[in-house]
Amino acid sequence: MPKPLKELLDPRQAAESVASTQVWKSIFRHGYPDSPRNRALTMISNVFLHLHPIRMKKHGLRLRYTWCMGGLTFFLFLIETITGLLLMFYYRPTPEYAHYDMQYLREDVPVGITREIHRWAAHAMVITVWLHMFRVFLTGSYKPPREFNWGIGVFLLVFTLLLSFTGYLLPWDQLAIWAITVGSNMARATPFLGHEGPGASLLKIGDLNLVHAGDDAKFGLLGGRFVGAPALLRFYVLHCVGFPLLLATLIAVHFWRVRRDGGISGPA
Amino acid sequence: MGFLRDLVNAIFTGPTLGPVLIFTISVGGVLALLRWYRVLTRPKVAGAALVAAVVAFALSLGDHNFRLIVAKPDNVPIVMLFFLVGFFTWLALRQAALNDERIEQGKPPREAEESEKSLTWPDLVYIEFLSTVFVTAALLLWSILLKAPLEPPSNPTETPNPSKAPWYFLGLQEMLVYYDPWMAGVVLPSMIIVGLIAVPFIDPNSKGSGYYTLKERKFSIGMFLFGFVSLWCTMIILGTFLRGPNWNFFGPFQRWDPHLLFPLVNVDLSEYVWVHWLGVGKPNSILLREMPGFLAVIAYVVLVPPLFAKRLIPVDIAAKIRGSGLPKALGEVLAAPFAAKAFFAEMYQRLGFVRYNVLMLLVLSMMSLPIKMVLRWTINLKYIVSIPEYFFNI
Ligand code: HEM
Numbered sequence: 134m135p136k137p138l139k140e141l142l143d144p145r146q147a148a149e150s151v152a153s154t155q156v157w158k159s160i161f162r163h164g165y166p167d168s169p170r171n172r173a174l175t176m177i178s179n180v181f182l183h184l185h186p187i188r189m190k191k192h193g194l195r196l197r198y199t200w201c202m203g204g205l206t207f208f209l210f211l212i213e214t215i216t217g218l219l220l221m222f223y224y225r226p227t228p229e230y231a232h233y234d235m236q237y238l239r240e241d242v243p244v245g246i247t248r249e250i251h252r253w254a255a256h257a258m259v260i261t262v263w264l265h266m267f268r269v270f271l272t273g274s275y276k277p278p279r280e281f282n283w284g285i286g287v288f289l290l291v292f293t294l295l296l297s298f299t300g301y302l303l304p305w306d307q308l309a310i311w312a313i314t315v316g317s318n319m320a321r322a323t324p325f326l327g328h329e330g331p332g333a334s335l336l337k338i339g340d341l342n343l344v345h346a347g348d349d350a351k352f353g354l355l356g357g358r359f360v361g362a363p364a365l366l367r368f369y370v371l372h373c374v375g376f377p378l379l380l381a382t383l384i385a386v387h388f389w390r391v392r393r394d395g396g397i398s399g400p401a
Numbered sequence: 402m403g404f405l406r407d408l409v410n411a412i413f414t415g416p417t418l419g420p421v422l423i424f425t426i427s428v429g430g431v432l433a434l435l436r437w438y439r440v441l442t443r444p445k446v447a448g449a450a451l452v453a454a455v456v457a458f459a460l461s462l463g464d465h466n467f468r469l470i471v472a473k474p475d476n477v478p479i480v481m482l483f484f485l486v487g488f489f490t491w492l493a494l495r496q497a498a499l500n501d502e503r504i505e506q507g508k509p510p511r512e513a514e515e516s517e518k519s520l521t522w523p524d525l526v527y528i529e530f531l532s533t534v535f536v537t538a539a540l541l542l543w544s545i546l547l548k549a550p551l552e553p554p555s556n557p558t559e560t561p562n563p564s565k566a567p568w569y570f571l572g573l574q575e576m577l578v579y580y581d582p583w584m585a586g587v588v589l590p591s592m593i594i595v596g597l598i599a600v601p602f603i604d605p606n607s608k609g610s611g612y613y614t615l616k617e618r619k620f621s622i623g624m625f626l627f628g629f630v631s632l633w634c635t636m637i638i639l640g641t642f643l644r645g646p647n648w649n650f651f652g653p654f655q656r657w658d659p660h661l662l663f664p665l666v667n668v669d670l671s672e673y674v675w676v677h678w679l680g681v682g683k684p685n686s687i688l689l690r691e692m693p694g695f696l697a698v699i700a701y702v703v704l705v706p707p708l709f710a711k712r713l714i715p716v717d718i719a720a721k722i723r724g725s726g727l728p729k730a731l732g733e734v735l736a737a738p739f740a741a742k743a744f745f746a747e748m749y750q751r752l753g754f755v756r757y758n759v760l761m762l763l764v765l766s767m768m769s770l771p772i773k774m775v776l777r778w779t780i781n782l783k784y785i786v787s788i789p790e791y792f793f794n795i
Binding site for chain 1: 492537544552553566573581607618622788
């Protein structure tokens with residue numbers, strides 16, 4: 134057998150000869166990752182993998198310790214970003230079109246499970262954030278030096294819920310507008326800032342109420358007295374741009390700090 | 402089967418007994434876990450509990466009304482939440498039980514035995530890859546089997562009954578039964594957020610960092626389990642499956658009858674004090690009328706923390722009661738308040754003034770919810786302070 138053919142048939146040699154081509158070397162700055170040196174290089178020379186350390190304590194690898202919940206939350210966030218982008222091709226955030234576009238997505242778009250994946254992954258993400266927080270609490274991982282990252286985490290939790298909440302309105306069906314109505318009705322009871330909140334009626338100049346249904350916290354949230362076209366647009370912008378950007382930024386900080394604080398927590 | 406179903410339905414009819422039972426089970430369950438976690442998390446015991454839950458769930462699915470609500474596509478995640486929270490509570494406490502045993506024998510926790518390092522390529526990347534493949538497969542399956550629902554186009558003139566917030570906020574909506582929106586929707590959620598951020602700063606216990614344990618952190622883990630499992634998750638499950646039209650409570654096998662009406666007989670504290678107890682009628686002045694309520698709230702928030710912090714009574718009184726020859730159970734119950742008091746006094750010594758008071762404010766806010774629940778269930782108390790003129794009801 135000619136030598137090149139023999140090399141190709143032996144997987145080990147084949148891998149090594151691929152790893153020594155100019156193309157491979159231009160992409161990966163290391164040889165085939167089977168030596169400690171090359172495995173370390175794999176982790177640090179790849180922008181995505183370098184989130185991880187080169188080596189870590191064994192207990193931190195165990196599923197029974199981290200439940201991989203933070204990682205899965207991040208993975209679900211990525212799935213949401215991709216499917217969300219696809220959904221945006223088909224969706225117009227106005228009362229005339231929103232519900233119609235949803236029906237179209239449901240019935241006519243080929244391989245029509247994008248909306249399903251987006252919706253179920255959103256539910257799942259809320260659950261995984263909670264379980265991640267649960268795990269972090271039960272392993273005492275908020276204790277020094279990780280106090281700050283725990284705080285970042287609390288904001289991640291809040292923004293995950295708000296991201297989900299703003300998305301809830303977009304189908305523009307009965308479920309959507311009434312759920313958002315129930316939710317946003319709480320805002321009108323904000324102390325001092327909502328027109329049905331304690332203290333709001335004390336804020337007046339002469340007979341003029343400063344806080345009323347036309348300018349209170351609920352109005353600011355919805356862009357109107359009721360859930361209508363301005364609310365839909367607001368929620369759409371926040372859902373597709375505002376909260377994802379906020380979340381992505383905070384996740385970057387969160388991951389950075391996990392590394393800076395010494396990696397996955399462990400016994401002293 | 403039919404008999405069981407009728408029994409459950411009979412128990413759950415009416416506005417009070419249902420919630421009382423649900424919260425008793427969830428609070429009692431967490432307390433039992435805290436007390437007997439070593440036995441309860443043994444694989445055989447926990448496995449039996451899981452089998453029992455799955456069997457009960459499967460049998461219940463045979464009921465039309467149960468299926469109607471549990472199998473709604475949007476409610477599937479809450480069924481998952483139920484089983485996942487149960488599973489992970491077990492997983493954590495089981496590891497805590499094993500570790501606590503080791504620590505008692507003078508050995509380090511299991512995590513410490515695995516402190517040699519391993520390369521993240523391939524070990525970690527491999528695990529992450531498998532997890533994502535698994536989740537992707539599950540998600541695809543879920544999406545193929547269950548179509549995302551779409552209701553009729555929005556119609557501002559036709560309010561559905563019940564109107565429910567998204568499921569992850571149902572805990573807040575359930576709090577509306579006991580609190581006004583400014584508390585349930587604004588103040589208490591803000592306290593939850595602030596309280597969570599404050600956790601690392603009010604828990605100075607340096608033990609139990611980086612491994613599972615319960616023995617070394619009973620108070621903090623107990624508080625967290627109480628807030629997250631007994632209150633938050635329980636209220637979500639209750640709000641999703643058992644709250645029907647008009648936010649009435651329905652048993653798991655009952656039909657959601659929109660015409661069901663329960664007369665409300667709720668009474669404010671001012672009514673109790675001025676009308677029922679003093680027999681003089683409510684005073685006209687708002688301030689005077691609500692004075693009893695204000696005093697109660699101020700006493701709760703301002704007086705309880707220092708009362709608990711000071712060593713007013715001998716520290717060992719709990720031990721004396723326990724050792725006084727009373728029947729064991731009775732002795733435990735009588736000693737409990739004194740033991741709690743001694744515990745908080747000791748806590749004050751450890752935390753110092755500021756941390757102690759922040760902690761107490763948060764704990765008291767959380768506890769105000771079950772307290773209001775119990776007051777409602779027992780004496781129909783609606784508001785402690787009630788000034789509807791200014792939307793100020795507590
Ligand atoms: C979008 C939401 C979130 C994402 C994507 C995320 C992601 C992650 C990841 C990947 C890790 C590495 C370890 C692991 O997987 O468990 C981690 C660790 C951590 N997370 Fe999160 N997280 C989120 C929310 C939260 C929340 C809500 C909290 C707490 C309130 C939190 C607090 C922490 C802390 C303290 C650590 C360090 C844990 C340790 O060293 O063991 N995170 N997070």
